[in-house]
Amino acid sequence: MINALIIDEKDDVAVAIEPIEIGTEISYVAKDGKVKTLMALDNITIYHKIATRNVAKGNPIIKYGEHIGIALTDIKAGMHVHVHNVQSHRENLEEELI
Amino acid sequence: MNFLGYKRPDGRVGVRNKIFILPASLCASDTTRIIASQIEGAMTFNNQLGCSQVPSDQQLTMDVMAGMAANPNVYGTIVVSLGCENCQMDLVVKAIKERTNKPIEQFIIQENGGTIATIERGVRAGKKMAQDASMVLREEFPISELIIGTNCGGSDPTSGLASNPLIGELSDRLVENGATSILSETTEFIGAEHILASRAKTPEIKEKIYNIVHRYEKALQLVGEEVREGNPSPGNKAGGLTTLEEKSLGCIHKAGHTEVTAVYDYGKQISEKGLVIMDTPGNDGSSVAGMVAGGAQIVVFSTGRGNPIGNPIAPVIKITANKITYANMVDNMDIDASPLIYGTKTMEELSDVLLKEVILVANGKLTKSECLGYTETAIARLCNFV
Numbered sequence: 443m444i445n446a447l448i449i450d451e452k453d454d455v456a457v458a459i460e461p462i463e464i465g466t467e468i469s470y471v472a473k474d475g476k477v478k479t480l481m482a483l484d485n486i487t488i489y490h491k492i493a494t495r496n497v498a499k500g501n502p503i504i505k506y507g508e509h510i511g512i513a514l515t516d517i518k519a520g521m522h523v524h525v526h527n528v529q530s531h532r533e534n535l536e537e538e539l540i
Numbered sequence: 541m542n543f544l545g546y547k548r549p550d551g552r553v554g555v556r557n558k559i560f561i562l563p564a565s566l567c568a569s570d571t572t573r574i575i576a577s578q579i580e581g582a583m584t585f586n587n588q589l590g591c592s593q594v595p596s597d598q599q600l601t602m603d604v605m606a607g608m609a610a611n612p613n614v615y616g617t618i619v620v621s622l623g624c625e626n627c628q629m630d631l632v633v634k635a636i637k638e639r640t641n642k643p644i645e646q647f648i649i650q651e652n653g654g655t656i657a658t659i660e661r662g663v664r665a666g667k668k669m670a671q672d673a674s675m676v677l678r679e680e681f682p683i684s685e686l687i688i689g690t691n692c693g694g695s696d697p698t699s700g701l702a703s704n705p706l707i708g709e710l711s712d713r714l715v716e717n718g719a720t721s722i723l724s725e726t727t728e729f730i731g732a733e734h735i736l737a738s739r740a741k742t743p744e745i746k747e748k749i750y751n752i753v754h755r756y757e758k759a760l761q762l763v764g765e766e767v768r769e770g771n772p773s774p775g776n777k778a779g780g781l782t783t784l785e786e787k788s789l790g791c792i793h794k795a796g797h798t799e800v801t802a803v804y805d806y807g808k809q810i811s812e813k814g815l816v817i818m819d820t821p822g823n824d825g826s827s828v829a830g831m832v833a834g835g836a837q838i839v840v841f842s843t844g845r846g847n848p849i850g851n852p853i854a855p856v857i858k859i860t861a862n863k864i865t866y867a868n869m870v871d872n873m874d875i876d877a878s879p880l881i882y883g884t885k886t887m888e889e890l891s892d893v894l895l896k897e898v899i900l901v902a903n904g905k906l907t908k909s910e911c912l913g914y915t916e917t918a919i920a921r922l923c924n925f926v
Contacts, residue, residue, distance in 0.1 A: 447701065447881065457697050457780075459881055489697040489844075489862065490780035506700070508732065510786035523782070530768055530783035535734035536750050 444477070446470040446492060450507035455491040455523050462486040468520065470494070484522035491523040503528050541717055543902035544678035545685065545837075546612070550640045553685040554612035555837045555902040557676060558583045558853060559669050561662065562609055564621035564632050565590025571655045572620050575662035579670050583852035585917035591625035592925040598626055603807030604919045606635035607833025609644070610809065613853045615673035616643030618665055620658060623650030639809055643669060678904070684718030686902065687810055689831030689839040689854070690794040691724055693824035695772075696779025696844025700790020702861030702880035703842035708796035709891035710840060710898065715798045715814050722831050723795040723815065726756045727767050727822035731785025732792045736817070741799045748803040752819040759922065771822060775845045779862075794842070806920050807833040824849055825918030828856065838901055840894070848872040849916040850909030855901050858908060859894070874908050 446456040451473035462468055462482045469479045478494070486492050491505065497517045502509040511528040521527070545553040559582040563572040569586045576584040589601040605627070609617040617636060621629045629648050636644060645665040652658040690707050692699050711721035729736060733753045740746035760767050772781045781787050801814035807830045810816060818834055820827035824847060828839050832854045839856045841847065846869040850856050860866050861877035875894060879885035901907055 449701065457701060487780060488864070489701075491697070491782070505786055506789040508735075508785070508789050510731070510789065511783040524780065525777055525782050528782050530785060533731070535731070536737075 444469050444471060448472060448494065449505060452504050452507045454493060454495055454497050454504045456494050458486045458488055458490055458492060461488045462492070468492055480520050483518060483520035486522050493517045493519050493521050493523050495519050502531070509533060541683045541899070542680045543683055543686070543899050544904070545681045545902065546615070546676050547679060547681075548612045548640070548642055550610075550642060552612035552835070553681045553837075554614070555904070556613035556853070556855065557581065557673050558614050559666055559673060560584070560609055560614045560617040560853065561666065562605055562617050562619045562632070563587040563590070564605065564619055564627045564629060565625035567591070567622035567625060568620040568649060571649060571658055571662070574659050575618070575620065575666060578663045579666040581670055581673065582666055583915060585852050585915055587919070589919050589921070590627040593626060594923060594926055597922040600806055600920050600922065601627060602631065602635050604829050604833045605632055606639050607807050607809060607835070608829070608853050609636045610639035610642070611832055611835060611837070611853050613837055614642065615676065616645075616669045618645045618647070618662055618669065620647050620649065620662060623648045643672070645669070682718070683714065683899065684813070686714065686838065687720040687722065687834070687836045688714055688898065689722045689724065689828065689834075689836035690841075691824060691827050691831070691839055692728070692791055692794060692842045693849070694843045694845035694847040695776055695781060695787060695790065696862060697781060697790070698861040698878070698881060699842050699844045700786075700793060703844075703859045703877040704790055704793035706859065706861070706877050706880060706887065706890055706894060707794040707840050707842055709887055710894050711794065711796035711815060712798055713891060713895055715796070718813060720810060720813050721796070721815050722810065722818050722834065722836060723792065724818045724820040724827045724831055725791060725822045726752050726819045727771055728784075728788045728791035729753050730757070730767060730788050731783070732788040736792055736795065736800060739798075739800050741801050745800055745803055749800065749817065752803060752817075756819070763923070779844050804834060806830045810834040821920050823918060823920070825916050826920040828854075829917050829919055838898060840898065846872065848909060848912070848914060850907070850912070850914030852915040852917060855907045856909050857897060857901060872908050872912075
């Protein structure tokens with residue numbers, strides 16, 4: 443059963459569209475149309491984020507194809523991604539563009 | 541594509557035919573509440589401001605008061621002031637007359653024998669205005685006459701996933717038909733401002749987009765605070781939004797895909813067509829009030845957690861894509877966008893539904909918040925009272 447969605451092909455996270463229990467299968471349709479699965483390493487509340495790949499501490503987390511914050515710890519694929527392991531980070535987006 | 545609206549003497553077209561009982565300050569707010577309660581179709585709000593404000597702060601209050609009175613959903617306005625407040629009657633009336641030539645009456649409590657005598661005079665004037673308003677009939681107008689405000693409140697990840705993209709589709713279709721769509725909530729551009737800036741029609745508009753974001757951040761830093769304190773809110777976080785950047789990237793989907801044709805300061809009258817930005821707070825009551833003051837006849841409002849607010853002047857259409865919230869707050873939600881997440885309806889199907897709903901509401905269909913009589917209103921502020 444599809445129980446998660448991914449928004450952009452660059453994203454590190456999927457969004458749970460059903461409650462997902464630890465140890466059960468997470469299933470989403472990747473942007474190439476193929477169904478991908480992985481194991482939930484945490485309980486995931488409906489509409490919360492799950493890492494679809496490993497992100498090392500200090501690296502940006504990508505959702506909507508853009509940075510939404512920095513990983514506070516090493517995050518493994520299948521983990522719940524939220525305020526306990528991601529921190530907001532103000533980037534100078536104006537300079538990057540110019 | 542047409543709707544049935546009310547033509548005003550200033551040339552604008554309304555979708556409601558309200559009598560607006562405007563309190564010039566806090567001290568007139570209970571008086572206007574009592575006057576409005578006596579008159580069919582009269583609306584007011586609890587104005588907490590209008591006095592003891594520094595000039596730049598007072599200007600925001602003046603712009604919202606004048607803009608609400610000038611909004612074409614209003615037939616005419618009765619201004620009630622106390623008499624000694626900073627927002628003096630002559631200033632308020634002048635600000636309204638700069639925007640519109642619609643009917644206006646004024647009563648100063650301190651010069652009319654106190655609140656009871658003012659209520660009597662206000663009710664008599666309002667009764668006549670209501671009867672005059674009832675003679676104006678709806679006529680057919682193209683939807684290019686519409687200015688639609690967009691807002692998100694009590695957001696969660698379903699907002700960025702489905703309900704904001706749905707509002708974005710609506711925005712694109714309105715713009716395609718010559719109407720105006722407003723993106724608001726500057727605090728929720730932070731982390732996504734480069735995407736909006738890349739869609740600016742001119743280099744000046746691009747610079748203004750960056751300017752309003754930086755100005756907002758700096759204004760809070762001047763009092764030693766950061767915009768991230770309190771945003772995302774506890775409810776946003778419980779819903780699954782982690783950072784302000786994530787919230788912003790979801791928020792700006794309301795702007796669809798068209799170019800940004802103008803950037804307006806808070807509460808200023810909107811004249812450009814297409815997709816425009818208004819610099820408003822993320823706070824919903826004040827963001828909606830700013831857009832309504834700018835001339836929005838209807839506000840389309842997404843929510844994840846479930847937000848019930850309305851507005852005294854403009855109907856507010858509530859959309860959620862959170863299936864649990866829709867079931868839980870069906871009394872407050874107008875549109876269920878969750879089929880987009882679960883693949884049971886396409887974006888094209890649901891944007892047809894939403895566009896039809898906007899036209900029905902323009903024609904007079906009451907939204908859920910109107911049925912419940914909800915009129916929550918706030919006005920943006922720069923700083924503390926003096």
